[in-house]
Amino acid sequence: MTNPLVELDHVTKRFGRVVIAEDLSFSAGPGDVVGIVGPNGAGKTSLFGLISGDLAPGSGEIRFAGRAVTGLEPAVRCRLGIGRTYQVPRPFGDMTVFENLLVAAQQGGGLRRRASYAAAIEALERTGMTAHANSPAERLGLLHRKRLELARALASRPTLLLLDEVAGGLTDPEVAELVGIVRGVNAEGIAVIWIEHVVRALTAVVSRLICLAGGRFVGDGAPATVLAEPAVREVFLGTEVTAALAGGSLEAPADGNRSEP
Amino acid sequence: MAWVNAIIQGVLTGGLYALFACGLSLMFGVMKVINLAHGDLAVVAGYVAIGIITVTHIPVLWSVVVVVPVMAVAGYLLQRTMIQSALNRGILTTLIVTFGLSVVIENGLLQFFTANSRAIGTGLALISGSFKLGSQIQIGYLLVVIFAVAVVVLLGLQYFLSASRYGRLIRAVADDQEAAQLAGADYRHVFGVAAAIAMGTVALGGIAYGMYSQLAPTTGTDTILLFAFAAVVIGGLGSLWGTLLGGVVLGVAQQIGAQINISDEVLAGYIVFLAVLVLRPQGLTTRRAQS
Amino acid sequence: MTADGGGEPAVTADGQRPEAGTPLLEVRDLVVHHGQLRALDGISLRVLPGEVYAIIGANGAGKSTLLRTIAGLHQPTAGSVLFDGADVTRLRPERRARRGIVMVPEGRRLFGSLTVAENLQVGIAYARRGPWTVELVYEMFGWMRERRNQRTAQLSGGEQQAVALGRALVANPRVLLLDELSLGLAPVVVQRIYAMLPQILATGLTVLLVEQDVSQALRVASRIQCLLEGRTTLEGRPADVTADQVEVAYFGLAGAGKAGEGGEPLWPGSTRSSRGC
Numbered sequence A: 001m002t003n004p005l006v007e008l009d010h011v012t013k014r015f016g017r018v019v020i021a022e023d024l025s026f027s028a029g030p031g032d033v034v035g036i037v038g039p040n041g042a043g044k045t046s047l048f049g050l051i052s053g054d055l056a057p058g059s060g061e062i063r064f065a066g067r068a069v070t071g072l073e074p075a076v077r078c079r080l081g082i083g084r085t086y087q088v089p090r091p092f093g094d095m096t097v098f099e100n101l102l103v104a105a106q107q108g109g110g111l112r113r114r115a116s117y118a119a120a121i122e123a124l125e126r127t128g129m130t131a132h133a134n135s136p137a138e139r140l141g142l143l144h145r146k147r148l149e150l151a152r153a154l155a156s157r158p159t160l161l162l163l164d165e166v167a168g169g170l171t172d173p174e175v176a177e178l179v180g181i182v183r184g185v186n187a188e189g190i191a192v193i194w195i196e197h198v199v200r201a202l203t204a205v206v207s208r209l210i211c212l213a214g215g216r217f218v219g220d221g222a223p224a225t226v227l228a229e230p231a232v233r234e235v236f237l238g239t240e241v242t243a244a245l246a247g248g249s250l251e252a253p254a255d256g257n258r259s260e261p
Numbered sequence B: 001m002a003w004v005n006a007i008i009q010g011v012l013t014g015g016l017y018a019l020f021a022c023g024l025s026l027m028f029g030v031m032k033v034i035n036l037a038h039g040d041l042a043v044v045a046g047y048v049a050i051g052i053i054t055v056t057h058i059p060v061l062w063s064v065v066v067v068v069p070v071m072a073v074a075g076y077l078l079q080r081t082m083i084q085s086a087l088n089r090g091i092l093t094t095l096i097v098t099f100g101l102s103v104v105i106e107n108g109l110l111q112f113f114t115a116n117s118r119a120i121g122t123g124l125a126l127i128s129g130s131f132k133l134g135s136q137i138q139i140g141y142l143l144v145v146i147f148a149v150a151v152v153v154l155l156g157l158q159y160f161l162s163a164s165r166y167g168r169l170i171r172a173v174a175d176d177q178e179a180a181q182l183a184g185a186d187y188r189h190v191f192g193v194a195a196a197i198a199m200g201t202v203a204l205g206g207i208a209y210g211m212y213s214q215l216a217p218t219t220g221t222d223t224i225l226l227f228a229f230a231a232v233v234i235g236g237l238g239s240l241w242g243t244l245l246g247g248v249v250l251g252v253a254q255q256i257g258a259q260i261n262i263s264d265e266v267l268a269g270y271i272v273f274l275a276v277l278v279l280r281p282q283g284l285t286t287r288r289a290q291s
Numbered sequence C: 001m002t003a004d005g006g007g008e009p010a011v012t013a014d015g016q017r018p019e020a021g022t023p024l025l026e027v028r029d030l031v032v033h034h035g036q037l038r039a040l041d042g043i044s045l046r047v048l049p050g051e052v053y054a055i056i057g058a059n060g061a062g063k064s065t066l067l068r069t070i071a072g073l074h075q076p077t078a079g080s081v082l083f084d085g086a087d088v089t090r091l092r093p094e095r096r097a098r099r100g101i102v103m104v105p106e107g108r109r110l111f112g113s114l115t116v117a118e119n120l121q122v123g124i125a126y127a128r129r130g131p132w133t134v135e136l137v138y139e140m141f142g143w144m145r146e147r148r149n150q151r152t153a154q155l156s157g158g159e160q161q162a163v164a165l166g167r168a169l170v171a172n173p174r175v176l177l178l179d180e181l182s183l184g185l186a187p188v189v190v191q192r193i194y195a196m197l198p199q200i201l202a203t204g205l206t207v208l209l210v211e212q213d214v215s216q217a218l219r220v221a222s223r224i225q226c227l228l229e230g231r232t233t234l235e236g237r238p239a240d241v242t243a244d245q246v247e248v249a250y251f252g253l254a255g256a257g258k259a260g261e262g263g264e265p266l267w268p269g270s271t272r273s274s275r276g277c
Helices: A044-052 A074-080 A097-108 A113-126 A142-155 A172-187 A199-203 A223-228 A230-237 A239-245 B002-031 B038-056 B060-089 B091-113 B141-163 B165-175 B177-182 B187-212 B219-235 B240-260 B262-279 C063-071 C093-099 C116-125 C134-140 C157-169 C187-194 C197-202 C214-220 C243-251
Strands: A006-015 A018-028 A033-037 A059-064 A082-084 A160-164 A191-195 A208-213 A216-221 B130-133 B137-140 C025-034 C037-047 C052-057 C078-083 C101-104 C175-179 C206-210 C223-228 C231-236
Touching (some): A044 A082, A172 A191, A199 A223, A208 A223, A208 A230, A223 A230, A230 A239, B002 B038, B002 B165, B002 B240, B060 B091, B177 B187, C025 C063, C157 C187, C214 C243
Parallel strands (some): A033 A191
Antiparallel strands (some): A208 A216, B130 B137
């Protein structure tokens, strides 16, 4: 890929014996939309941590817009244009929504006064939060908290947006609205990498799907193709189901294991 | 020789401090509660003992037999009501609530008993007397008895925790409250039992202190609680015998300080406390630092 | 494919009404929230005495939440949990355990400062009467007797899982809830543990389990239920479901990744084959 926006170059990360990333190499270009799926504990959120700077790799390099960022603090990387949401939104409860976004724009985006106001208003509009601009953050319901989390990441004017499981617990209409927002964000040129368990939300938006399991990429490509790959299916559905889906021959389970009521 | 005397004195006082401390350590270990009214409840026990002795004229040692179980039950009830509901709101809330309790108790005692200190008269010559080791070392019987009682209590506690059904439950709940629930244990009740033990032991400590020294409404915080805290920290959180070690170190430090300058007794103890916090915050007996 | 469709309707694989007979454990229209996050949206299930009922589904689908709500660690927003016909929805977890609903929680959750034997003894503390004893557990897991005085922190993952299972068994439960037994364990170890299910069932227990590995669940269960985003997308007997149905129910995408022809029955002897949804 020429001029990738973000690159992981042979990155390895371990927590004790647990391997979070095993010699991972990855790149995404400006304006790409990439989805990441995988079992819990596979290292998805840690992958974000490596990109955003919350985690340092054991070995390997991370580059953003051509520049090596390994070793840079998260705040610095945020200023460079990496925006990230966290699984558990923790807004500044006493502040209003707008004030939260101002903080994000000024501290995260490094924007000066007028520009930060503009960025905050833009983030409000993109996420449909204008009506709640003056509500204290702690009074928001779940959907709006998640929108605020997204808006906060957007207010720092990122060129790369990392979304971490933002669709969990949402009702169907809410998922649809979220997908719309992400599409809108990407349409303005912001690259998006989205970790999600709600697979149908991903497939509605992403052009590229990656499956991360055991610290490695098990599948990487068009969503339909990736979900059909035996290695990927194996991760989620196990051996027999994967074999059956491929039309392979099956073995009946050993009778000793099966119980009938 | 005065030094040897001081050190022996310090070691024996360690037993008293261990009585102060073991309940505090237990409550923190099991339910992560620091009961700021811990010392005040010991003083209450002392005052109750004084009251009973004044009214009924039973022998001093019998007051122990009456007061300690009553305080243990009170501890259970206090835990099931006030402290549990504070715990449900968060661990910081227990600090605030027990602080409030401490203030209420102290002011209540001040109101009813005035600020004068009282002692629990140990009429028995045996207890108020002393014996001599060699020609220069003099040791009070009372302190030896208190030390022996402390050791017996700690042994009893250790046996209880390691070998009895409730002791196991207490340890299990301390490890993993939810898993204990799944095994059928009502953790609120188990907490209550732990609190009862804590109250019983500190009540014993309070009465002992009333015999050894004097009790005043503020003794709970300025002496008992702080010494208990220091003993636990020095000895190491989560270790029963650590509270004895911590108490001994504290006592010895105090007596050495007193030898240097009589008014430096308490200060010396706190200097050692600070030193441990800085150099070895996990305490003398614990291997790793506590999170 | 857009994401604005409604949830997939529950498919009862053989098209019949759910099994007749009095369920030992029943859940009716359960709605569970974590704060404002909706984890379960109207789940119902019925577990019959003596069967192995498996809950499958992707992470975040609500499987563990369901089990924990049944165990009493979580209060539902709406709906009810019935045990042996009695409504236990408001009952505290320890009371449910004493009645016979015993859970082996996710991640083992052994008492770290206690030995193997002591962990089992805590399990006995509030046990019901029944065939399970510490001795029987030692017999079932041959290695355990020798290591009974070891601190559980020194055991391997599989050994810890065995102790956790033993701790639940000595309570003589009527229904055993197993939450993600296979998590963090090597496949061989997982197989060994699941191989003990028949022995466990032979003593009169019923098992409700949550399993991340779909194939493993299908191997051991008499009936399965697939959850997706808090709703049921599939229920029925393994013999009656096809691989396609499972895949669709799991991911919630009709026609997901259909590289091959699909639609083949999962287990031979099935009376039904379909071309998926």
